[in-house]
Amino acid sequence: MLKRTLLGLLWLISLNANAVVILQYHHVSETTPASTSVTPAQFEEQMQYLAANEFTIIPLTQAVNALKNNTPLADKSIVITFDDGYDSIGLAAAPILAKYDFPYTVFVSVEPIEKAYRGMMSWDDIKTLTEKGATIANHSWAHEHLNRKLDGESKQQWLDRIEANLLATEAEIKKHTGQSVKMLAYPYGEYNGDVEDILKKHDFIGLGQQSGAAGKYSILTALPRFPVAGPYADLDSLKVKFTSLNMPVVKQNITDPQLSQGQWRPELIIELDTSDIYPHQVMCFVQGQGAKKPTWVSETEFSIQASANLPAGRSRYNCTAPSKTKSGYYWFSQAWLRPNNDGSWPKE
Structure with a gap:
């Protein structure tokens, strides 16, 4: 044993x-x-x-x-x-x-x-x-x-x-x-x-x-x-x-950061290997909108979605979780790129 x-x-x-x-x-x-x-x-x-x-x-x-x-x-x-x-x-x-x-x-x-x-x-x-x-x-x-x-x-x-x-x-x-x-x-x-x-x-x-x-x-x-x-x-x-x-992301429903027209609140579904993670300790953040608890859809899958439209330009969803066995946090970030409503891009 x-x-x-x-x-x-x-x-x-x-x-x-x-x-x-x-x-x-x-x-x-x-x-x-x-x-x-x-x-x-x-x-x-x-x-x-x-x-x-x-x-x-x-x-x-x-x-x-x-x-x-x-x-x-x-x-x-x-x-x-x-x-x-x-x-x-x-x-x-x-x-x-x-x-x-x-x-x-x-x-x-x-x-x-x-x-x-x-x-x-x-x-x-x-x-x-x-x-x-x-x-x-x-x-x-x-x-x-x-x-x-x-x-x-x-x-x-x-x-x-x-x-x-x-x-x-x-x-x-x-x-x-x-x-x-x-x-x-x-x-x-x-x-x-x-x-x-x-x-x-x-x-x-x-x-x-x-x-x-x-x-x-x-x-x-x-x-x-x-x-x-x-x-x-x-x-x-x-x-x-x-x-x-390295966050153990086994699968995610979206990997392309560029959002389709009008899809300004993408729902990201993540499947994790939770061997070294307590699911209830996973916390996510929507850039510009603050902390957001993920919604667990199964024992190993959660979803995260912005509450309001993401702004035109660049933004992120970030998720972290402490390790069970090591001193450190698992860390994951999904980048998003959003054009203006008319399809043009913001000026830099």
Whole structure:
């Protein structure tokens, strides 16, 4: 009986072992917009905390290979990523990361680099980072809203344009850095099922901006990341996210974040492996509408639905639950994209 119990506990623990928390940064600066920035002091504090508390910082490529092959990852694994290629990454973040010998990935768009937009790294700057161990990956050619068709564009024309965009960006990154890791961070965190199909066709990994730990239950074309900036840069709140676990979502009725016309209150039905979760402890949150208890439709399935229409643009449903056996919370987020009532998209 004791042997059976110990085996059961080991099996439960193994459910959580293949998970990784991916962090998303933009600026590391005191002079850039707070909504997309951490200060150098905050970044130093966060990296020092990870180093001092036995977190294992691994390259994104290693994390993705483990997820693809369902091979074990070290407990408390963390990946560090940056979007856009701002010069503060090289000036402020890279020296701190080098101090702790932490690997990291920078997702870049080509046009802002080649047009020398203010505050962006040059290709020479980026090449210097790669020589020191950084991974460079795809963030589209010009940081486009990949899910949006242009005026007068047919669906096929849009799909062809996005496909060409991503492949041209990948080729340009390879030309300048020698790297082609075939990973795309969706600009603005926006994607839909058709964009995911393009990634699958070319064996790309996709990373969003919805929260949660990545793991065996994650969709490889929609890996979650925790944005770290502004109000989400507080170390006390980050400590909970650093130890978050991959929510064991066995099935969900909707995976495409782009809502159909008029379907502004999507009902999301989630089936969980509840081996390490007490169902009554699952709590969900509708962005802009607050906490919402899920409705359990069976012993392993619950539904969550907004009480009011989601706003045009980007929003989320988040669900969390404490683990029975580990110190940490399971965390799941479903991104939503909603056009205006007339089918147009909000201006950025």
